Amino acid sequence: MNDFDFYKSESIADAVEKISNHTDSRFIAGGTNLIDLLKYNLLRVSSLVDVNSIKNQSVTEKDGLVLLNAFATNAETAYHPIIEQRYPLLSKAILAGASAQIRNMATNGGNLLQRTRCYYFYDANTPCNKREPGSGCSAINGYNRNLAILGTSEHCIAIFPSDMCVALSALNATVCVTGSEGERRIPFSAFHRLPDDTPELDNNLLPNELITSIELPAKGFEKNYSYLKLRDRNSYAFALVSVATAMELENDTIKEIRIALGGVASKPWRVQEAEDFLQEKAPTRENFSLAAEIILQDAKGFEFNTFKIELAKRAIIRNCLMALNPSSQLPGAQPSA
């Protein structure tokens, strides 16, 4: 880690002003990703602006909408009564990520901005377009077991590793940000980016913009939902594939369904065509299986991760069936034995 200066900010305006006044400066929230990157010298900063004192109430209701404070911890958010009762899918997804200690530190804003866990991104001795644009991608022809099968480009096949964001995607959240030019609202589907030929950009946040809150629409799908996370060990590991299902049933048919995948792309993955296909259909294994085929129809595997295509299909079917009976979910979104 290199030497740097440290500033505390007391308000949103103060934080944006401080970051704009210093070059090579970053916000620090929980620090659980940033400090790790600094320790590996993958990131060098001249100063950090601590945003932890900005925190207000972690979760608030406003005209039926619910706002998650960007500076609240993942744990506070997941265990907040409003989230547990109205958005249990989000609660379950957050609690499937990292460990209890990390969730006590990690913030909602930081979670959206965590960087990929591609091995080569972390290994400064290897080429990586995300770390060093134009240097090449070591993963495409390397060991790519935990990398993407959807939305990849010839420049990068990294995945975005968040669990929380898979649920936020299914819930159609909006990211609220403030920069020196003022406030902006970014729909969740437009927040994270595909790699294309600029894999160094993970998302559409502009330099010096601060995430201030995440807005959830009123509809929380609290009756029929499920989050399932498949990984190499059953807890404290990033997803190989995860699925968030939010479903609304009426007279035993699907009135509305949202299916978001994690661990398969550089952003949470949703396919409108599959969700439309299931509308007004019976919630059966056969129908979920047909939807899974649609979701994975464009999937492309690499040498070590082709297994993820079939894994994702099975996870979708299993998770949609579990959403019919949410109490069947296990702690930490583990698969049943």
Add this chain to the structure above:
Amino acid sequence: MLTETTKPISHAKNASTVSLKINGEDKSLVLKPWVTLLDCLRENLDLTGTKKGCDHGQCGACTVICDGKRILSCLTLAVMKDGSEITTIEGIAPSGDLHPLQKAFIEHDAFQCGYCTPGQICSAIGMLAEGKANTEAEVKELMSGNLCRCGANTNIINAIMEVKNGGNYE
């Protein structure tokens, strides 16, 4: 009581005074921003009970309790915690007795090398205070942030369940 540390400190211009209440005692240190809470505890305050396993958030050996919450001291800068109360393994049983979890760990043979133990116990204290785990499966899931390289996990969970259930766990 305010004790100025006698350890070598940095006087570089970006060092600042950090005040922490550690195991009930007020401490004031002059630290560079890049000093982690873990290094501050071990190197500046000689509290070596808190262990450095991976230094990257992947093992839980460095778990301490900060303002009542279990956190990883290796991924926290000491300056970020200015004004906080920290409890380390050295401070969990102030009277000099063993903490119930320490007793249970001994009774259940819940360690071999003991390197993960301070983190396991601080984490378990945090977990019990959170009150979110009811079943053994939930306890396991909420203790998954503490790895044991010796594989004492079964006994660790048994020890924690005994304390959680007031000593009646079989």
